[in-house]
Amino acid sequence: MYDVLDPGRDQGRVYRALAGNRPSDVDRVAAATGLSTEDAARVLAELADLGAAVRTGEGWVARPPVRVMSDVLRAEEARRTALWRAGAELDELYHAARRDIGSATDVEPVADLTELFALTERVQDRARERIRWLDRPPYRSSPERFAAQESLQARRMGAGVAYRTLYHQAVYDDADLFASMTRMIDAGEDARVLADLPVKLVIGDDHIALLVPEPGRSALAGALVVHASGLLNAFCGLFETLWTLGVPVTAAEPSVRLSDRDRTIITLMAAGLTDEAIARRLRLSRRTVVRRITALLDRLGATTRFQAGVQAANRGWL
Template sequence: MSYDGAATSGKRRTSSEGGRVESQPLLDELAVDAYRSALRTGVFIDEEIAAELGEDRARIAEVREALQDLRLLSPGSGGAAVPLDPEVVEVELIAPLEMSVARQRRQIAGIHRQLNTLSTLYRSVERHHGADVSIRVLDNAAEVRREIDLARHRCVKERMSLQPGGGRSAPLLQQDLVQTQELLRRGVRVRTLYQHTARSSLTTRSYVAQICEAGAEVRTSAELSERLIVYDRHTAFVPKERKGSAPPGAAVVTDPTLVAYLCRSFETAWQVGRPFTSTEPADQQQVSAELRSSILRLMAMGLKDEVIARRLGMAARTCRRYISALMTELGATSRFQAGVLIGRQAVEGGTDGGPGGVPADEEIAVHK
């Protein structure tokens, strides 16, 4: 019998891929077979083990050294190494790890005790100074992030969010992936609504596939009014108007009436959304039809290409391709004429069933 690879050293190695940390095996198949052979004879002799397993003596010498490093063989040369009890090795390997875990648990408990005391003090002073109001406006993006982290940490039932603007950046999604998976592990229901144009982003599709596999629910809609995050139907985050490229601040809303209104608005948008991960042709056709209908309606309102693109979360160049295709189908030679034709169709009740859809190779082009 022939084997590939070498015996694994007694030192444990770990590798991280896709957020998972996996321990390498202590020994490979050849080392296990060699140890088994030594147990039958009561001694590990390189020449005999190599002959029995059909392996080169140099390879068996490497195996012996690996077994000796793990204290599964007595020290010494290849002439008379004796197999030792694996339970002793197990104790030697696990004991330091268990001590480390116990030490870290004590540190975590100490942090909880100290910070819980300070948190109680902070909340009492906050209430005393009247800071515990139903609407707080935070101008600093870092403060907003801290408040969102706190709300997420306290969340026990549900997080719902509206995420307009098409596909999102890879670093942002990677950070949110870890946080969302942590919520799902705690049994929190997670629902997110994107715009249809987010479907064209490979990064966003990969992120959605991972969180949906873990239990999240994601849908898309042609238009979304604003970004919104609500935790436990108790705390809502509404962004301030963006000015320039800097991240905007946000209003933290805890007023029950306002939060309930925001939740109803979310539910209304959620009910008409299309499942992000659906591969049904009917759903794909409906997404394309809704996007096309929104472009027609916004064109009829006289909005510029850039405004339409921003409303639908797509690149301006992509939006112009849509509009050019629609004008060709309408038989219009100008935006003005297109607006007249669209208005006429609306009066006749034919807006939704007007000209055919955008060609398939133009559907929902990449946001970035």
């Protein structure tokens, strides 16, 4: 829906052409936007599906921009509301857990970073069915510890333990972390990416969880071990809520030929990076990135970047 308002996108160009003219047919739209007749017809159909354009007896007309803007804002508000709801739920759960420390055996504080690393390994070693992970920066592990974690995860997946990891989009900003994620996906990890994650969280089966509620702080104040309880069930539910908001990533063999550059562009795009950020990361001009993204959206039949990420994952492009 956002592309309707972006003059750099096909949908945005066509919508502007309609908004600034009397009812138009496909040929006039194509001439005004520089698109082929086939592309103009396709984009008009997309705008109609989005409710941004209407075909009348006199030709195609644009819905009032204020209404289209309202639809865009409602969609964005719905997404933000879902994230805020998850964050508020998490905050409530965290404070409930802190109140329980000392009065119950369901919750324990984590003493230091060394203990946290040891507990993270123990949770994975003892899991028999699945590990669910919210992975976000900052990362305090050394390269050796990252390598050890990869080895442990590969071994546990080989033993039949399913890993579902929801990554913060910052994973794309670090070449080593991105490579690690890719290797884990190759090994069988089910991965998604979300623009932001509120906490670090590792859940082993339905028996235990490790929570770091304020990852940005230098110390581990507030880090908790949560054992099987109603509180743990609530954390599991929170993970599932955030999981539904993530963009799937896959390492499956692509069903069509896709260049490494295009695969990287669409992965970064789906993770929420702007055209400018992608251009800087790949050392390309913004114009080149915009042109490639437009072509990829056309191939995917997607109208938004999020849709493009989902479509690309489903087709095995990522």
